Amino acid sequence: MFDYDLPSVSSSPSSSSPASNFSPAPLKLKDKYRKSGKPYQFVPSSCQVCFGKATGHHYDVASCNGCKSFFRRVTIEKLVYKCDNHMRCYNDFKAGDKIPKCRACRYKRCVDVGMNPLESQVSDLIKNLVHLDLKTNKFRDCSYNPVDFPTLKEAVKDEISIIGYGDRFGPMPGWPLAPEVIEEARKPNPNPGTRKILPANVKRWLMYDLLTIVEMAKTFDFFNKLNEMDRYYLCRDTTLMVSNLTKAYFSVENKTDQLIRADGQTLAPPPKWIPKEYMDKLLLDIMKRAISTLIRMKCTKIEFLLLRAILLCNAAAPDISSTARAILQTERAKYTVALLNYTMANHGLEGPGRFAEILNIIDLLERQQKDQRDVNVFILLYRPKHVKLPLLDDVMLSFC
Ligand SMILES: [Zn+2]
Numbered sequence: 001m002f003d004y005d006l007p008s009v010s011s012s013p014s015s016s017s018p019a020s021n022f023s024p025a026p027l028k029l030k031d032k033y034r035k036s037g038k039p040y041q042f043v044p045s046s047c048q049v050c051f052g053k054a055t056g057h058h059y060d061v062a063s064c065n066g067c068k069s070f071f072r073r074v075t076i077e078k079l080v081y082k083c084d085n086h087m088r089c090y091n092d093f094k095a096g097d098k099i100p101k102c103r104a105c106r107y108k109r110c111v112d113v114g115m116n117p118l119e120s121q122v123s124d125l126i127k128n129l130v131h132l133d134l135k136t137n138k139f140r141d142c143s144y145n146p147v148d149f150p151t152l153k154e155a156v157k158d159e160i161s162i163i164g165y166g167d168r169f170g171p172m173p174g175w176p177l178a179p180e181v182i183e184e185a186r187k188p189n190p191n192p193g194t195r196k197i198l199p200a201n202v203k204r205w206l207m208y209d210l211l212t213i214v215e216m217a218k219t220f221d222f223f224n225k226l227n228e229m230d231r232y233y234l235c236r237d238t239t240l241m242v243s244n245l246t247k248a249y250f251s252v253e254n255k256t257d258q259l260i261r262a263d264g265q266t267l268a269p270p271p272k273w274i275p276k277e278y279m280d281k282l283l284l285d286i287m288k289r290a291i292s293t294l295i296r297m298k299c300t301k302i303e304f305l306l307l308r309a310i311l312l313c314n315a316a317a318p319d320i321s322s323t324a325r326a327i328l329q330t331e332r333a334k335y336t337v338a339l340l341n342y343t344m345a346n347h348g349l350e351g352p353g354r355f356a357e358i359l360n361i362i363d364l365l366e367r368q369q370k371d372q373r374d375v376n377v378f379i380l381l382y383r384p385k386h387v388k389l390p391l392l393d394d395v396m397l398s399f400c
């Protein structure tokens, strides 16, 4: 599991906090002092709870592994103990004494010396993201396979997420797709001018990928605090980036630098009406940038999940109201602090650099989105009138 042994920064979304801007501001780590103002002992010698040998700073306090695990267990499992001695077991406790057995007082002692349960809330935050990721992937992989898709405005109108379809529908049969099925799906439309019919277990990924991200976004508490227009604006300028990041990480997890689909397809050859130069630019350059960066950085799952949450709380999305902006900034600060703590705990002195490097991926994703939209302007000139791509046209700003 993960240790959060290092100091956390203030989580208030003030303008100087690294949490408040996509481009990482210079880090203002309070690494010499904790929130109480007391200096950290950087080489702690004894556990401030039991005077045993400290192994580091756990939950904001120099402590031993035993006291760290004790505090974690009590906090996470919300255990309640009773003391038969009016909570006085540690009153005269000093170094060298036998450690009192009372667990109620040991927990009180942990809190009294400053152990901070917020640190374990951070791991709850990550656990929730891991859980949501499983649900999102289930939705992606399930047998729900709509032919008609809503527009983005329609999709965000309903606050209830359909991400649970993943459980209801169960996995899509026949994945990875057999070569014959892929070949069938890629045949030219026998009735040009009408909508192409796909084999039953082939999804319309251009739209389904985006729908997946919108339905995932709806499961975040903050999302339902936004009004309908703010939900629309947020998704219009964030869904494509979140989807690109998600697809890139999927490739990385599957140890390839190519874009691949969950059904086992590599990218389909584009329809004939798209000039090859645009498609090459899109597929060989623009779409692959995020993948190569994640591979080079050896981005971990937790880093990916936190980055995706930060990206989703896009307080910089154009046109959203100031109320929405404030809500998103607060949310983003939460995930940004969690990412900082995570990188600090896992990379020590390299932590801040790692943190900045991960946040820089957001710049890359923003450029990628802009380039995709630019290429789309040209592709649109060639697109037959009957081809309808709801959701995709919304996030590409096709008809704005
Ligand atoms: Zn201890």
Ligand SMILES: [Zn+2]
Pocket (backbone or CB within 6 Å): 083, 084, 085, 086, 087, 088, 089, 090, 102, 103, 104, 105, 106
């Ligand atoms: Zn006691």
